[in-house]
Amino acid sequence: IKGEFKDIAVTQIHQSAEMPLNHLGMEVIYQDISQPLPSLKTMGDYQGIMTWFEQPVNLNNPAPFCRWLGEALDANLKVVLLGDMGLYTKFSKGTFEVSPECRKTLRTLGLVLENPREVDLLGLGLRSKNSAMMEFERKIALAEFAPHIPIVRPLAGATSYLELGIAGSPPAASAPVAVSPSGGWAIYPFLLYLNKELQPPQMRWRLDPFAFFEAAYQLRGRPRPDTTTVNGRRLYFSHIDGDGFFNLSETDRKKWSGEIFLSEIFEKHPESPFTASVIMGYYDMHRFSGPASLELTRRIMKLPNIEPASHGYAHPLIWHKKTVALEVPGYRFDAKKEIAGSLEGLNGRFTPASKQASLFLWTGNALPSRSELALADRDGVSNMNGGGTRFDRYYDSYTYVAPLGRRLGDVRQVYAPASNENDYTNLWEGPYYGYRDVIETFEKTESPRRIKPVNIYVHYYSAEKLASLKVLKDVYAWAFRQPLFPIFAGEFPKIARSFFEMKIVQVAQGHYRFAGGSKVRTVRFDADLRFPDLDRSKGVIGFKRFQNNLYIFLDESENREVVLGFSPAVGPYIVESNFDVTFWRPEPGLLRFMKKGWWKGELVLGGLKPGNAYRISSGMTSLKIKATAEGTGDAHFPDSERGGSAVEVRVEKIN
Numbered sequence: 001i002k003g004e005f006k007d008i009a010v011t012q013i014h015q016s017a018e019m020p021l022n023h024l025g026m027e028v029i030y031q032d033i034s035q036p037l038p039s040l041k042t043m044g045d046y047q048g049i050m051t052w053f054e055q056p057v058n059l060n061n062p063a064p065f066c067r068w069l070g071e072a073l074d075a076n077l078k079v080v081l082l083g084d085m086g087l088y089t090k091f092s093k094g095t096f097e098v099s100p101e102c103r104k105t106l107r108t109l110g111l112v113l114e115n116p117r118e119v120d121l122l123g124l125g126l127r128s129k130n131s132a133m134m135e136f137e138r139k140i141a142l143a144e145f146a147p148h149i150p151i152v153r154p155l156a157g158a159t160s161y162l163e164l165g166i167a168g169s170p171p172a173a174s175a176p177v178a179v180s181p182s183g184g185w186a187i188y189p190f191l192l193y194l195n196k197e198l199q200p201p202q203m204r205w206r207l208d209p210f211a212f213f214e215a216a217y218q219l220r221g222r223p224r225p226d227t228t229t230v231n232g233r234r235l236y237f238s239h240i241d242g243d244g245f246f247n248l249s250e251t252d253r254k255k256w257s258g259e260i261f262l263s264e265i266f267e268k269h270p271e272s273p274f275t276a277s278v279i280m281g282y283y284d285m286h287r288f289s290g291p292a293s294l295e296l297t298r299r300i301m302k303l304p305n306i307e308p309a310s311h312g313y314a315h316p317l318i319w320h321k322k323t324v325a326l327e328v329p330g331y332r333f334d335a336k337k338e339i340a341g342s343l344e345g346l347n348g349r350f351t352p353a354s355k356q357a358s359l360f361l362w363t364g365n366a367l368p369s370r371s372e373l374a375l376a377d378r379d380g381v382s383n384m385n386g387g388g389t390r391f392d393r394y395y396d397s398y399t400y401v402a403p404l405g406r407r408l409g410d411v412r413q414v415y416a417p418a419s420n421e422n423d424y425t426n427l428w429e430g431p432y433y434g435y436r437d438v439i440e441t442f443e444k445t446e447s448p449r450r451i452k453p454v455n456i457y458v459h460y461y462s463a464e465k466l467a468s469l470k471v472l473k474d475v476y477a478w479a480f481r482q483p484l485f486p487i488f489a490g491e492f493p494k495i496a497r498s499f500f501e502m503k504i505v506q507v508a509q510g511h512y513r514f515a516g517g518s519k520v521r522t523v524r525f526d527a528d529l530r531f532p533d534l535d536r537s538k539g540v541i542g543f544k545r546f547q548n549n550l551y552i553f554l555d556e557s558e559n560r561e562v563v564l565g566f567s568p569a570v571g572p573y574i575v576e577s578n579f580d581v582t583f584w585r586p587e588p589g590l591l592r593f594m595k596k597g598w599w600k601g602e603l604v605l606g607g608l609k610p611g612n613a614y615r616i617s618s619g620m621t622s623l624k625i626k627a628t629a630e631g632t633g634d635a636h637f638p639d640s641e642r643g644g645s646a647v648e649v650r651v652e653k654i655n
Helices: 014-024 063-074 101-111 209-217 258-268 280-284 291-302 335-349 370-378 434-444 466-481 491-501
Strands: 050-054 078-083 088-090 094-096 113-118 124-128 149-152 159-166 171-180 184-186 192-195 203-205 233-241 252-256 272-276 305-309 357-359 383-385 405-408 409-414 454-459 484-486 503-508 512-514 521-523 540-546 547-556 559-565 573-577 579-587 590-597 602-606 613-618 621-626 633-634 647-653
Touching: 014 050, 014 159, 014 434, 050 063, 063 078, 063 101, 078 209, 094 101, 094 113, 101 113, 113 171, 149 159, 149 171, 149 184, 149 647, 184 209, 192 547, 233 491, 252 258, 258 272, 258 291, 258 466, 272 291, 272 357, 280 291, 280 335, 291 305, 291 335, 305 335, 335 357, 370 383, 370 409, 383 491, 409 466, 409 491, 434 454, 434 466, 454 466, 540 559, 559 621, 573 579, 621 633
Parallel strands: 050 078, 078 184, 233 272, 233 454, 233 484, 272 305, 305 357, 357 383, 540 573
Antiparallel strands: 088 094, 113 149, 124 159, 159 171, 171 184, 192 203, 405 409, 503 512, 512 559, 521 547, 540 547, 573 602, 579 590, 590 647, 602 633, 613 621, 613 647
């Protein structure tokens, strides 16, 4: 890894490839190849290996690494080489050679690698391209390619997605993007367009990473744990970092921005959940330790629609440099004080006993060390923030969409699904209406594929400026109009961790067992025309087809099973709802379950008898619906539990 900061966060695999792999249900575990390589005996659960080198020569002696890759191929692990092949050996004459060990491994992968050729672009031609795979975000323009063209000759059995013809003596051909039965390769610059001279720097995928990784790692037909969806609805949550709580607001020069958030956002939307954090060091500074600041903070934390969280003690700016934003008298950076200590202070001074805070929102550059992540885990602290997902006309590529999180050894940081308003306002230099563009990110991460939840993520200083407050209200109004599933932000790290905890076992053809990871309530089968067999499945409460994919909804149990078939599902099931459903109990003539949610309840049931009437009762609410010709019925509840105790719902056939 180049540069001062040696971290996976700055690698191309983490920044560009890991998110599509997460979407395909895969976890990425990083290995420093300058260190001893793992024994293949420990890699029984692995699907394959990926490299993404940024230069032709990366190792003084690549032969041992190539031998290890060859052994992995022999063990039926798939190998994908991205970026530069990186396996050349440089001799004193300045030419590149490939060692016999690397040649053997590459042949096993399905290719012959020759010396790069310096090509006159007039002599470079496009022989063929697979339009379904290539030109995903940028057209193939030969003039953009460097004069040094990698010469890659695919062997029998490989499928080339891009083939180039090269004039010269002798003439040559190259297939820089291809898959084989053993994996695949995609060589820069045919993999990715990158222009660092533009502001912001621009990246575009030339190939479709979702389709390429699915083909190279042979993932088609496999279930994907899905962290975006519950009961058919896209997840929604909002969290507020503690910065700017005590900034005076332009809307009322006598009020702090925290007060404006209380009156204009939190109290005006009691039916919607918010996660509100504070920076605890403020309260140990004379200026902010008075009764007014303490009472304001307590008022916010007491609200039923508020989940309390910590945003540090002195707000570390750059974690590995131990710099902090607040100058609290007598304080020097202390990781334990920042993480668990700030939560202890919050719970001791501001939160009701009935809802103790356990969520820590990373501060500053949001890149804690392995030891700091371990501190959070050891103290039972859930964590989130970082990642910086943005996808709009200025950052118009999936390469800017972050993965689920950052794993360092045996500990993990969960990223926020979206960037905050700081990124949209040039680090709060303006324009202060910039956060309006976040809606474009929400839209592009929903269609043509659902990649991320909707996450309205801001700081209290969004209530400081008139323009930023107006735009924030507009963004909330947009979210409240969408068919979403609202939760507290603290639920998302649990869902993300469950993604990695879930173990999937294929019992038989079309029969899968899901052990652990109970916070993941949806598994997705892409481009699948089958139906879940509700009688033979276990812990399945519904399903929905969306974007040509099959979303299957799971209950809250630890062990679930999905059995797929081609016969339409029989019996009542959820098509979609915006509230949590637990204790799902279908009985002859009666369906019972527990309901808990925030917004006015919306429910679509499937598997009903066409034309029949049904009564849905819950407490004092009684609704009557009639099943459509397709056997579905919609119910709209007049209110919700607003995060309170779950209530029983009964569905009974009337005729």
